[in-house]
Structures are given as C-alpha cells and as structure tokens.
Amino acid sequence: MTMKWIQNISLSLFLIGALLVSTSSFGSALQVDSTDTASGNSVTVISVEGAIGPTTTNYIRRGLETSIERNAEALIIEMDTPGGLLTSTQDIVQLMLASEMPIAVYVTPSGGNAGSAGTFITLAGHIAAMAPTTTIGAASPVSMGGGQQDTVMQKKIFNYSESFIENIAKERDRNAEWARSAVRDGEAITETEALELNVIDFISRDLDELLVQMDGMEVEGEPLQTAQASIERLEESFAEKFFSFIMRPEIMLILTMVAIYGIVGEVTNPGAIVPGVAGVIALILLLYGSASMPINVAGFVLIGLAIVLFVIEAFTPTFGILITGGAVSFFLGALMLFQEFPAEMQLSWYWLVPATILTVIFFGWIATSGIKIQFTEHRTGxxxxxxxxxxxxxxxxxxxxxxxxxxxxxxxxxxxxxxxxxxxxxxxxxxxxxxxxxxxxxxxxxxxxxxx
CATH class of the missing domain: 2.40.50.140 (Nucleic acid-binding proteins)
Known part of the structure; x- marks a missing residue:
C-alpha cells in the first residue's frame, strides 16, 4: 500500500505538469503560417506576454530570422510584460540594436504594460508605439535583479542600468533623461505622456492603424511600405512554450518535488519503474531550467540537507526533531532557490507552504515506511x-x-x-x-x- 502511494503521488504530479503543458501549448503549436514564401510587402508579428526570460530571447531571435527570410518590411513585437531577467533583456536589446531589419515594439492590448525589462526593449525598437490606456516605465534594477543587494552592489547595478538605458535611448533618438529617471526613480508614465516626452513614436488603437502610421518612415536608410502590408503572425513553437512553462518558478518547484519523490520512491521500492522514470525526467528538466535561470545554489544545498534529515529520522527516534529541522530547511531552501528572480517572478507562499507540508508528509509517513522496509528482516518465507x-x-x-x-x-x-x-x-x-x-x-x- 505504501509503495502504491509513492507511485501515485509521483505519477500524478508529473502527469499534471504534462497536462498543463499540452493544454496551454497544443493549440497554438499546431498553427502554421498561411504563407511560407517570401513576400516583400508583409510584416511579421510576434506576441510577447508575461515575464521576460531565455525563451523570450529565442522567440525574438527566431522572429528576426523569419522576417529576414520572408523579406518582410518589418518585425512587429506586440508586448505586455511586467518585466523579467536583466540578462535576457541585455541579450534582446543587443539583438535589436544590431538588427538591420526594422523592428517596431507595440505595447498592447489596452491596459497592458511595458514595465521594467519591457521599458528597455520598447526603447530599443526602431519604432515604438503604445495602445490607449497602457503604461511604460518603473525600470528600477531592484525589480529586475531580485533579492537583497548590499549598498555597494546596488549602486553598481543602478549606475550600470542608468547608463545602459541612456545609451539605448540616445541610439534611437528618444528622451534619454526620462529613460534615466525610469531607472533611477522608478518613474512610470501613460501612453499620452510617453508620446509628449518623445519616449514613443505613436499611439495606435490597433495593429492596422500602426501599419498606416509606420508607412513612409525611413528606417536603416529605407522607407517602410506598410500601409497595405499583409500581417503574418509567427506563433511561439511548442518547444518555446514548453521550456517557457517549465522555467516558471512554481513549475520548477513542482519538478524539484517530483524528482525527490520519484527517486526516493524508486530507491525504497526497487523495480517500481514509474517513480524512477518520473523522477529522472523531472530532474533533467530541472537541471535544464537551472542552467538557464539565476537559481541560487544555496537553496539546493538546503533542500539536500532537508532530505538527509528526513532519511535520518527514519532510523533515529528523535520524536520529530529532525522532521521539524528538515521542514524548516526545505522551506528556506525553496524560498532561497528563486530569490534571484525578479519580483514578478518570485515564488509566493501559497506555493511554498503546501509544498513543504506535502514533503513532510511524504518523508514522515510514506518514504520512512519504505526506507525501513529495506532494512528490516524478512517477514515471510x-x-x-x-x-x-x-x-x-x-x-x-x-x-x-x-x-x-x-x-x-x-x-x-x-x-x-x-x-x-x-x-x-x-x-x-x-x-x-x-x-x-x-x-x-x-x-x-x-x-x-x-x-x-
């Protein structure tokens, strides 16, 4: 009965993750662009929503490459983001500044936001536009770096970010002083103020209006012909959606738990197969995400210590002292694991507390019984x-x-x-x-x- 619990928990968690991926990605992954041939009077449109991360960089890079292959008039990036990773933002900005393909960043839909990292990306576009009732700004490095910084390090990050965004604004002939204030003071403005301050070029009700407004503008020495251009959307690929999904902090926490439960379940019940396979797959995905995201290694160390304390509790009658210590270690490890993420990507307590309780139950009851069975004398035969x-x-x-x-x-x-x-x-x-x-x-x- 105990081993069935282990198998069911591991398999259920893994299948839930797989189901969420398939339901969120399958529909768009099967969409195929209506035109595969190059067209000189078309624009390629990609949509960036949510936090900026490594998969966003890959998506924008693929959008640029596809636009060049199609000989498109421009690449339009529809964007609504609260911010994201500074390293990914740097990579995206470098791509945009080096691109000879005209790039327009369009903050949409109404009510959308180009916050933090989104401010840098918007300013880096050859053309910047915003839909009505949208905002831009609040590019403070505190919200981009995550975690607590000492005074000297924080000052360095501020100075670098101010210089970085100022150079972007000057490169695109935009308001460099406001760009610095967006970092220094965390200032945010509406689309109307952004147009008045020369932060953006247009306020556009929809994509069709933006194409008309862009028509005739000279970018990289060539006038744009977008008024009658056809719109060719480039959706995120299945791989991009999948890896973007597993790099969310809550999913990485689930993968951590599945890896622990599955591997421990296989060790305590050799030959069960299902827990082991689920655990190894989750571990590989977790390692991939850890290599791409700013994971705090100390968090993994604390989680490892928690597992050791849980296992020792199975053989030592400490009356729950080690279980309590393991629970505290696991909670602090999971909390520390994602502290380098931007504020909008950090893990909430609504995930941490249930994960800690479930792990304590797993090791205090199910795993402990399985471990003891492996080291007790035979009871039959x-x-x-x-x-x-x-x-x-x-x-x-x-x-x-x-x-x-x-x-x-x-x-x-x-x-x-x-x-x-x-x-x-x-x-x-x-x-x-x-x-x-x-x-x-x-x-x-x-x-x-x-x-x-």
Whole structure:
C-alpha cells in the first residue's frame, strides 16, 4: 500500500505538469503560417506576454530570422510584460540594436504594460508605439535583479542600468533623461505622456492603424511600405512554450518535488519503474531550467540537507526533531532557490507552504515506511525463520538429524561438531535446499520465540 502511494503521488504530479503543458501549448503549436514564401510587402508579428526570460530571447531571435527570410518590411513585437531577467533583456536589446531589419515594439492590448525589462526593449525598437490606456516605465534594477543587494552592489547595478538605458535611448533618438529617471526613480508614465516626452513614436488603437502610421518612415536608410502590408503572425513553437512553462518558478518547484519523490520512491521500492522514470525526467528538466535561470545554489544545498534529515529520522527516534529541522530547511531552501528572480517572478507562499507540508508528509509517513522496509528482516518465507529456535526430534550432528518447523519435519545438520540431543532446542542458521543448518540455542533473559 505504501509503495502504491509513492507511485501515485509521483505519477500524478508529473502527469499534471504534462497536462498543463499540452493544454496551454497544443493549440497554438499546431498553427502554421498561411504563407511560407517570401513576400516583400508583409510584416511579421510576434506576441510577447508575461515575464521576460531565455525563451523570450529565442522567440525574438527566431522572429528576426523569419522576417529576414520572408523579406518582410518589418518585425512587429506586440508586448505586455511586467518585466523579467536583466540578462535576457541585455541579450534582446543587443539583438535589436544590431538588427538591420526594422523592428517596431507595440505595447498592447489596452491596459497592458511595458514595465521594467519591457521599458528597455520598447526603447530599443526602431519604432515604438503604445495602445490607449497602457503604461511604460518603473525600470528600477531592484525589480529586475531580485533579492537583497548590499549598498555597494546596488549602486553598481543602478549606475550600470542608468547608463545602459541612456545609451539605448540616445541610439534611437528618444528622451534619454526620462529613460534615466525610469531607472533611477522608478518613474512610470501613460501612453499620452510617453508620446509628449518623445519616449514613443505613436499611439495606435490597433495593429492596422500602426501599419498606416509606420508607412513612409525611413528606417536603416529605407522607407517602410506598410500601409497595405499583409500581417503574418509567427506563433511561439511548442518547444518555446514548453521550456517557457517549465522555467516558471512554481513549475520548477513542482519538478524539484517530483524528482525527490520519484527517486526516493524508486530507491525504497526497487523495480517500481514509474517513480524512477518520473523522477529522472523531472530532474533533467530541472537541471535544464537551472542552467538557464539565476537559481541560487544555496537553496539546493538546503533542500539536500532537508532530505538527509528526513532519511535520518527514519532510523533515529528523535520524536520529530529532525522532521521539524528538515521542514524548516526545505522551506528556506525553496524560498532561497528563486530569490534571484525578479519580483514578478518570485515564488509566493501559497506555493511554498503546501509544498513543504506535502514533503513532510511524504518523508514522515510514506518514504520512512519504505526506507525501513529495506532494512528490516524478512517477514515471510524461509528467510523469516532464520534466528528462530526449533525443537530437535532426532539427535543432530554434522551427519544429520531432524527438527520440527511449523509442524513439518526437516533434515538438519549442525554447523560445528557439537551434537544437539533430541527434545532440546536449536537455533536455525540457514536453509540449503531441504536441509537446515542449526546451532545450539542459548537462552537469554528476553522472551524466546520458537517454531514448533
């Protein structure tokens, strides 16, 4: 029963993750662009939503490459983001500044936001536009770096971010002073203010209006012809959606738990297969995500310490002290694991507390039972009789004799030259075929358990 619990928990968590991926990605992954041939009077449109991360960089890079292959007039990035990773933002900005393909960043839909990292990306576009009732700004490095920084390090990050965004604004002939204030003071403005301050070029109600507004603008020495351009959307690929999904902090926490539960479940129940396979797959995905995201190594160390404490508790009667210590270590490790993420990507307590409770239950009940089973004596079969005492029927020596075990007569031999007379008690040493090797029984003060 215990092992079935392990299998069900591991399999259920893994299948839930797979189901969420498939339901969120399958529909868009099967969409195929209506035109595969190059068209000189078309624009490629990609949509960036949510936090900026490594998969966003890959998506924008693929959008640029596809636009070049299609000989498109421009690449339009529809964007609505609260921010994201500074390293990914740097990579995206470098791509955009080095691109000869005209890039327009369009903050949409109404109510959308180009916050933090989104501010850098918007300013880096050849053309910047915003839909009505959208905002831009709040590009403070505190919200981009995550975690607590000492005064010197924080000052360095501020200085770098101010210089970085100022250079972007100057490169695109935008308001560099406001760009610095967005970092220094965390200032955010509406689309109307952004247009007045020369932060953006247009306020566009929809994509069609933006195409008309862009028409005739000279970018990279060539005038754009977008008024009658066809729109070719480039959706995120299945791989991009999948890896973006697993890089979310809550999913990485689930993968951590599945890896722990699955591997421990397989170790405590060799041959179960399902927990082991689920655990290894989750571990590989977790390692991939850890290599791409700013994971705090100290968090993994604390989670590892928690597992050690949970396992020791299975063999040491500490009355829950080690379980409590392991729970605290796991909670702090999971909390520390994602502290380098931006504020909008950090893990909430609504995930941390249930994950800690579930892990304590797993190790305190299910895993502990499985671990103990691996190190306890056999309870069934002939092996369970080893060490028990039995009644001698016929005198036993190295040549032979008989004993009675559970109402059956067995041939027996002694392991030494000492004889054991009939009606005496002997102790079972081992079974070899139909012959039992025994030794004289030496009573002690504890209650003896015999086999008659």
């Amino acid at each position: 002939l092996e369970s009789l080893i060490g028990k005492k039995a009644k001698v029927v016929d005198t036993i020596d190295q040549n032979g004799g008989r004993i009675m075990i559970s109402g059956e007569y067995w041939n027996a031999v002694t392991e030494s030259d000492e004889k054991i007379k009939s009606n005496q008690w002997c102790e079972i040493v081992r079974f070899e075929g139909l012959t039992v090797t025994v030794k004289p029984h030496k009573p002690n003060k504890e209650i003896d358990h015999g086999v008659n």
